[in-house]
Amino acid sequence: MRKNIYQIIILILLISAACTGQSGNKVENHWPHAGVTYEIFIQSFYDTDGDGIGDIKGVIKKLDHVKELGANAIWFMPIMPSPSYHKYDVTDYKDVHPDYGTLDEFKELIKEAHKRDVKIVIDMIINHTSNEHPWFLESQKSRDNPYRDFYVWAQKDTIADYINKKTITLDSDNIQQWHDPGFGEDFYYGFFYGGMPDLNFDNPNVREEIYDIGRFWLEEVGVDGFRLDAAKHIFPDDRPEDNHEFWREFREKMEAVKPDVYLVGEVYDMKEIVAPYLPGLPALFNFDFHYTLLESYEKEDGMILAKKQKEVLDFYQDITDEFIDATFSSNHDQPRLLNSLNENPRKLKQAINILMTMPGAPFLYYGEEIGMLGKKPDEYIREPYLWDIEANDKGRATWIEPRYSMDETVTPLAIQKSMSTSYFNHYREIINLRNSNRALALGKLELYEGSLAKPLMAYFRIHEDQNVFVVHNLSDIEQKLEIPDGYDQILFHYGGAGTDNKSIYLPAYSSIVIEK
Numbered sequence: 001m002r003k004n005i006y007q008i009i010i011l012i013l014l015i016s017a018a019c020t021g022q023s024g025n026k027v028e029n030h031w032p033h034a035g036v037t038y039e040i041f042i043q044s045f046y047d048t049d050g051d052g053i054g055d056i057k058g059v060i061k062k063l064d065h066v067k068e069l070g071a072n073a074i075w076f077m078p079i080m081p082s083p084s085y086h087k088y089d090v091t092d093y094k095d096v097h098p099d100y101g102t103l104d105e106f107k108e109l110i111k112e113a114h115k116r117d118v119k120i121v122i123d124m125i126i127n128h129t130s131n132e133h134p135w136f137l138e139s140q141k142s143r144d145n146p147y148r149d150f151y152v153w154a155q156k157d158t159i160a161d162y163i164n165k166k167t168i169t170l171d172s173d174n175i176q177q178w179h180d181p182g183f184g185e186d187f188y189y190g191f192f193y194g195g196m197p198d199l200n201f202d203n204p205n206v207r208e209e210i211y212d213i214g215r216f217w218l219e220e221v222g223v224d225g226f227r228l229d230a231a232k233h234i235f236p237d238d239r240p241e242d243n244h245e246f247w248r249e250f251r252e253k254m255e256a257v258k259p260d261v262y263l264v265g266e267v268y269d270m271k272e273i274v275a276p277y278l279p280g281l282p283a284l285f286n287f288d289f290h291y292t293l294l295e296s297y298e299k300e301d302g303m304i305l306a307k308k309q310k311e312v313l314d315f316y317q318d319i320t321d322e323f324i325d326a327t328f329s330s331n332h333d334q335p336r337l338l339n340s341l342n343e344n345p346r347k348l349k350q351a352i353n354i355l356m357t358m359p360g361a362p363f364l365y366y367g368e369e370i371g372m373l374g375k376k377p378d379e380y381i382r383e384p385y386l387w388d389i390e391a392n393d394k395g396r397a398t399w400i401e402p403r404y405s406m407d408e409t410v411t412p413l414a415i416q417k418s419m420s421t422s423y424f425n426h427y428r429e430i431i432n433l434r435n436s437n438r439a440l441a442l443g444k445l446e447l448y449e450g451s452l453a454k455p456l457m458a459y460f461r462i463h464e465d466q467n468v469f470v471v472h473n474l475s476d477i478e479q480k481l482e483i484p485d486g487y488d489q490i491l492f493h494y495g496g497a498g499t500d501n502k503s504i505y506l507p508a509y510s511s512i513v514i515e516k
Contacts, residue, residue, distance in 0.1 A: 025436040027070075029117055032225075032262045032283065033324055034441040035072035036356075036431055037121065037363045039331060042076060042100050043085060044384045044397050045366065052398035054384070056101035060109050061395070062387075063116055065413070069369060069424075070431035073119035075227050075264075077332060079106070082130060085379065085399070088123075088229065089130035089196050093213045103221065110222045121262055122217065124226040126210050127233050128196040136197050139188075140181055149203050152189035154178070159187060191233050201234050201246060211253045218258045225262025226254075231281060232267045240276065247280025264326050271312050275319050283324035286360065288312055290328055293354065294340050297347060300475045302457030303447070309358055310445055327360035329368070332382055336367075336374040336404070345371070346495060346509035349426045350472060353494055353511040356434040357461065357470045359445045369427040370413050373404035380404055388414040426494075433492050433513070439466035440513070453479045456506070467516035473497075473506035480505050487514040 029035060046058030059074075066074060078087035079096045087097060096106050110120050129136055138147035156163070163178045178187045179194035190197045199206050217223045228247075235242040247265070254261045265281035267274045274284055292308045295301075316323045329351050330337040341347035348371060355362050367385055374381040383405045384397035390407050392414070416422035434440045439461045448458035448469075455475035461468045469487045473479045473495075481504045490499065495510030504512060 025438070027432065027435045028438070028441070029072050030361075030435070030441045031072035031119060032361060034359075034361050036070060036434070037073040037075050037326075037361065038066050038069065038071035039075045039363055039365045040077065041332060041366060041382050042079060043399060044382055046385065046387065046395040047397045048395060051099070053099045054397045054399075055099070056096070056105040056109050058395055060105075060112050063109075063112055063118065066118060067116045069364075069428055070435055071118065071364065072435075073121055073224070073262075074113065075121040075363065076123060078123045078125060080125075083132050084130075084195075086382075088125055089128070089132075090125050091130045091133045094216050107221060119224040119262070120222075121225045121227055121264070122223050123229055124214070124217075125229045126199065126213070127230040128190060128192065128198045131190075131195050131197055140183075143186070149200055150206055151197050152200050153186050154189070156180075156185045156187055163187065192230070198233070201242075207246070207249075211250070214250070214254050215257050218254065218261060224258075225264070228263060228265045228281060231265035231277065232269060232273070240273070244276050244280060247277060249280075251280045251282070264324070271315050275316055278316060278320050278323045282322060283326050283361065285326045285328065285363075286312060289358075289360070290330065290334065293329055293351060296457065296474055297341060297351075300455045302455050302472060302474045303452065305354070305358075306445075306447055306457050306459045309360075310447055313359060313445060325360040326363055327355060327358060328363040328365070329355045330365045331363065332365065333378065334381070335376065336372055336381060337365075338368075338371050339373055339375055339404075343373070344509070345423070348423065349494060350474070350509045350511055352427055353430055353492075354457070354472055356430045357440055357468075357511075357513060358459075359443070359461070364427075367405065369424050370410060370416055371423040372410055375404065386410050386412040388412050430492065430494075437466070437468065437491065437515075439463040439468040439515075443468065448484075450482070450484075452481070455479060456481060469514045469516070470511070471497075471504060471506060472511045473509060476508040478505065478507045483514070486516045489515040491515050 040059065042054045042059060045054040046062050047054050048057040048061060049055060079100055080087060080090045081092040081095055081097050082089050096103055113120050135147050135150045138145050139151050159178055177189055177191055179190050180187055188197050201207060231247065232243060234246050251263060263281050264283035265277055266285055267277050268287055271288060277284060288308055292305045296305045313325060337351060338348050341351060370386060374383055379400055380403050383400060383402040386405060387393050387395055389412055413424060416424040443461035443463035446460040446462060452458055455473055456479055457472040457474060459470055461470065469484055471481060483499060483502055483504055492513040496507040497510035497512035498505055
């Protein structure tokens with residue numbers, strides 16, 4: 001009997017430990033406003049049927065990995081039928097790609113994710129379709145076809161000055177937007193490339209189709225929200241007000257179905273262009289965060305990022321106080337973070353420290369938590385996840401021969417779990433700290449105003465009666481800093497950082513978090 005009582009006590013202690021962070025606070029789910037979202041490319045995640053392609057059942061099998069990491073939601077890159085590997089050119093908006101599984105399996109995935117308190121967000125690609133979509137195939141048949149006006153068509157002589165334009169934008173290296181289908185004198189518009197013809201949102205029938213698609217995924221399938229691809233390009237760049245108005249209408253239609261629907265937009269531009277989208281897209285990706293983080297390391301100038309983040313947040317606050325700042329350190333379009341940081345392990349661990357101690361709702365790209373590698377072209381940034389050593393990895397996808405992430409270059413997850421200093425265990429620790437400290441998750445950002453060595457990044461996070469001071473050394477030379485008055489409880493330290501009397505000492509690429 002006594003033995004059973006001891007076992008119960010131990011079990012209670014273990015449960016309590018699992019529910020509290022390093023600071024002793026309870027782990028909380030702050031999604032969507034400040035929670036952590038994990039981005040997954042199903043094709044490369046986990047393969048359960050041996051065809052070399054990751055699948056929905058594989059994600060279900062690995063949901064506990066997402067939960068263990070500390071993520072509150074999953075964003076899936078495109079899952080709908082498509083002729084391409086990346087699936088950003090949709091042929092059917094109300095199904096999943098057969099390589100991935102069935103719609104019923106996806107509904108089961110949502111059910112299992114929700115059991116674990118993990119939300120599901122899917123990529124919604126509505127700026128364009130595939131040129132193999134039934135709508136586009138119909139639109140090509142004649143100028144009188146009912147679907148002709150679903151796309152943007154023009155006679156060759158009316159667009160002669162635009163056919164061979166040589167403009168490259170931040171989010172597209174396509175140098176030609178008007179495309180010849182190979183017959184007649186009519187061209188069609190495709191911002192990204194000829195295989196992705198743009199839909200015509202001046203046509204109310206197109207808008208109604210899109211709203212119906214959104215309702216389908218929210219009502220019938222049960223997703224929690226959408227990541228809206230290419231949100232800046234619904235209308236041409238010289239019609240930004242029309243873009244803003246469309247997204248306000250889209251939000252209204254989706255909230256009528258699901259009042260708490262999560263909408264995060266990809267508006268790849270500077271804050272002045274991004275901010276006016278907030279009334280329609282309450283969450284927007286912060287591209288400035290990604291690029292300024294890398295710039296801070298290149299210049300060994302710590303406060304560049306802290307000042308930029310403060311500037312962006314204050315700018316958005318002037319427009320609305322109901323915005324979600326979707327921060328990220330890498331994604332499926334940029335080289336893997338470890339490559340961008342010169343394959344320096346200390347920098348990679350510190351970069352996640354920065355992301356998780358800054359304001360915002362951070363996104364993590366699958367595989368970053370095990371230090372996966374990858375460079376352009378894009379398919380090599382999206383290589384298969386390494387769950388175990390190759391000989392034991394029954395679920396490793398094989399759809400592509402990897403160039404960068406292999407057993408020889410990346411330690412698989414199964415091995416990292418047993419290594420106290422592994423990337424995975426580091427990611428899990430810092431995410432847990434964020435999830436268990438309301439100041440780090442929800443607090444406002446205040447910059448350190450005292451004298452500071454150039455490589456140091458120092459800021460306060462303040463929420464109600466919680467005050468936290470965060471410092472990072474972005475150089476390979478040890479730095480020192482005087483401890484602000486009243487800050488005496490170390491919540492987290494990395495890279496040998498610590499305190500000595502009244503000073504904080506920060507070895508190369510180290511971080512420290514101190515609470516008041």
